[in-house]
Amino acid sequence: MRSILKRTEKKEYMIIINVKENESIDKALKRFKKKFERTGILREIRERNYYEKPSVKRRATKLRAMYREKMRARENY
Secondary structure (H helix, E strand, O other), X not given: OOOEEEEOOOOOEEEEOOOOOOOOHHHHHHHHHHHHHHXXXXXXXXXXXXXXXXXXXXXXXXXXXXXXXXXXXXXXX
């Protein structure tokens, strides 16, 4: 049993999941979803929906980091 991530000629990815004998569809679907998440295709599609300036991206990451630090500081008290 091997699941393979193949790269086709158009730089597109095709996820292959081989279903084992006596394996439920739910379990195979769960493996497919996990592999699909790891490829990051959906995240990339959402990012490409609209253009975000690099300065806005940097500011958002900085704000997220500040929020995380604040939450960790609260936890440590």
